[in-house]
Amino acid sequence: GAGVSQSPSNKVTEKGKDVELRCDPISGHTALYWYRQSLGQGLEFLIYFQGNSAPDKSGLPSDRFSAERTGGSVSTLTIQRTQQEDSAVYLCASSSDRGRAFFGQGTRLTVV
């Protein structure tokens, strides 16, 4: 696609449920990043993937969070047993090698 695509754009879920957030990066981009942004706050790094290398998971806040990237393209961020503090906008970005990162529009997650 022309840009980074994230789905869904909005997700409301009940506390305790699992959610999956999807990111479709720009074709050919080797690096893919996930960030979390709480209301009025900065970008909190979660995880990044670079080519076939092992992902850097150092930013994942708990073991309820996991992510995978299949075939070096689409990525899914999974949050298990969601909590209210997981409510935030989840942003995905991709870049070609060390170029500028292009961001998706984000998924706004609300846990009720």
Added chain:
Amino acid sequence: AQKITQTQPGMFVQEKEAVTLDCTYDTSDPSYGLFWYKQPSSGEMIFLIYQGSYDQQNATEGRYSLNFQKARKSANLVISASQLGDSAMYFCAMRENSGYALNFGKGTSLLVTP
């Protein structure tokens, strides 16, 4: 340790004036890239400008310029002739060439007043 520091949580500037948004960074990697992004209230992240650590000249993109002082490890964004549409959050980011992590500062909220 915080790699990117933006010390101004909020800034005001009058329309048509210039404004400088501060960013300092911390790295021992001799090769790195610095980025500025704008995030308006719509939430999208808009790339503004890039500076490589070995670039000899300060980067410029239209009304945006980057005041890069390598010895001081600062990469301040200068916006000239501010417009009302410049009101947004501004984030500074760095990527060290030894890795791929892209680290962001906490951002500065800029409000341009008529």
